[in-house]
Amino acid sequence: MIPRSLVAHLDADCFYVSAERVRHPDLLGKPVGVLGNQGACVIAKSYEMKAAGVKTGEPIWDARVKCPEGIYIKRDFRWYEVISRQMLDVTRKHSHLVEYYSIDEFFFAVETPRGQAVEPAIRAVQAEIKEKIRVPVTIGVARTRTLAKLFSDTAKPFGIRVASTREEERERLSQLSVQEISGIAGRRAQRLADRGIHTCLQLADADRRVVRELLTKTGEDLWWELNGTPATPIRPNRTPRQFISRGGSIGGASGDPNVIEAWLVRNAERLVEELEFYEVKAGNLTLALHFNNHPSIGANAPLASHTDRFDVLLDGLRIALPRCWRPGLVVTHMHLIAGKLRKPGFTQPGLFDPPAEPSDTIARLKREASERHGRFSVRSGTTLFLPELYRDPSHGFDICDVRGKFCF
Numbered sequence: 008m009i010p011r012s013l014v015a016h017l018d019a020d021c022f023y024v025s026a027e028r029v030r031h032p033d034l035l036g037k038p039v040g041v042l043g044n045q046g047a048c049v050i051a052k053s054y055e056m057k058a059a060g061v062k063t064g065e066p067i068w069d070a071r072v073k074c075p076e077g078i079y080i081k082r083d084f085r086w087y088e089v090i091s092r093q094m095l096d097v098t099r100k101h102s103h104l105v106e107y108y109s110i111d112e113f114f115f116a117v118e119t120p121r122g123q124a125v126e127p128a129i130r131a132v133q134a135e136i137k138e139k140i141r142v143p144v145t146i147g148v149a150r151t152r153t154l155a156k157l158f159s160d161t162a163k164p165f166g167i168r169v170a171s172t173r174e175e176e177r178e179r180l181s182q183l184s185v186q187e188i189s190g191i192a193g194r195r196a197q198r199l200a201d202r203g204i205h206t207c208l209q210l211a212d213a214d215r216r217v218v219r220e221l222l223t224k225t226g227e228d229l230w231w232e233l234n235g236t237p238a239t240p241i242r243p244n245r246t247p248r249q250f251i252s253r254g255g256s257i258g259g260a261s262g263d264p265n266v267i268e269a270w271l272v273r274n275a276e277r278l279v280e281e282l283e284f285y286e287v288k289a290g291n292l293t294l295a296l297h298f299n300n301h302p303s304i305g306a307n308a309p310l311a312s313h314t315d316r317f318d319v320l321l322d323g324l325r326i327a328l329p330r331c332w333r334p335g336l337v338v339t340h341m342h343l344i345a346g347k348l349r350k351p352g353f354t355q356p357g358l359f360d361p362p363a364e365p366s367d368t369i370a371r372l373k374r375e376a377s378e379r380h381g382r383f384s385v386r387s388g389t390t391l392f393l394p395e396l397y398r399d400p401s402h403g404f405d406i407c408d409v410r411g412k413f414c415f
């Protein structure tokens with residue numbers, strides 16, 4: 008019997024590598040490793056590289072020994088988010104209830120066209136993502152989120168696993184260790200092992216009160232989910248955020264006003280990306296600077312109304328900058344912190360906001376170019392003072408952000 012309400016868990020296969028292959032198709036079929044922030048560790052690898060024995064988290068110098076023919080690329084989370092958004096858009100065409108669980112994992116309610124079986128409907132989602140976005144995904148389907156996620160893990164790569172009867176569920180659960188459940192490792196796993204609970208099926212068959220005693224309420228929810236009763240709903244909206252901040256080291260201490268302003272603009276562009284990504288507008292904005300030779304200073308960037316507009320935010324930041332910095336102070340870190348975040352429907356334009364054009368057009372052009380050509384393919388001319396940051400040839404377009412004019 009196929010139950011009426013089913014949950015799907017969609018998970019991209021070696022996502023960072025797959026995303027790189029979208030823009031570099033020549034990487035298909037080759038061993039590829041994506042490196043972390045400092046370029047020292049492999050944070051994601053292709054199946055070809057995995058076959059050579061390279062593990063996630065391994066330092067590049069060890070990986071190179073195991074897989075000398077490997078191609079190692081520095082990570083670009085912004086690009087991965089662009090791809091992630093495209094995957095989300097396709098998934099939303101197939102279900103009205105989708106949860107963005109992580110950059111490459113979504114939960115969604117399975118909706119089958121009348122008379123169609125579950126598996127072809129799920130295959131259609133997988134095929135459309137592969138065809139339109141060129142990313143392979145694996146999808147698990149079951150009565151609850153926990154079951155769906157466990158089953159998708161066993162179907163990789165590019166698989167589909169639909170558990171439609173309790174017998175099928177039990178069969179699969181019996182083959183999975185409790186440690187396959189995220190959050191069960193170390194001490195929790197040991198507590199279960201002490202009671203003779205090693206597999207997911209043993210956990211499902213254990214006394215619910217004992218599970219609660221061992222793993223608290225979270226464990227009890229898990230027990231219900233393993234037994235096919237949803238305890239956690241699909242959440243189509245993200246938990247509202249209090250703050251969004253962007254910034255960090257300015258890549259070498261500097262007292263040069265051109266470099267400091269370039270970082271201000273760059274961080275404002277990054278902040279706008281985040282505001283757009285989370286679909287919120289900022290009600291206030293703080294600039295904080297850290298120095299080599301002075302205690303840190305923060306100042307408010309005045310905003311007349313909630314906004315995600317680059318020009319308005321930058322105007323506020325340009326007022327805040329001289330309140331934080333004066334010649335002679337050597338900046339090491341800069342942070343932009345946006346607060347009082349609101350969804351666009353809950354804001355109204357400020358009475359004294361400058362006209363929305365050409366700002367909105369520039370914002371749209373930047374967004375479209377980023378989606379098509381990669382992050383910051385169009386960016387503000389002020390950031391030309393940071394040539395080393397934008398060495399990637401795809402960052403070759405520039406626009407000036409003098410209000411009222413823009414040039415390519």
Ligand SMILES: [Mg+2]
Pocket residue numbers: 018019020021022111
């Ligand atoms: Mg994945």
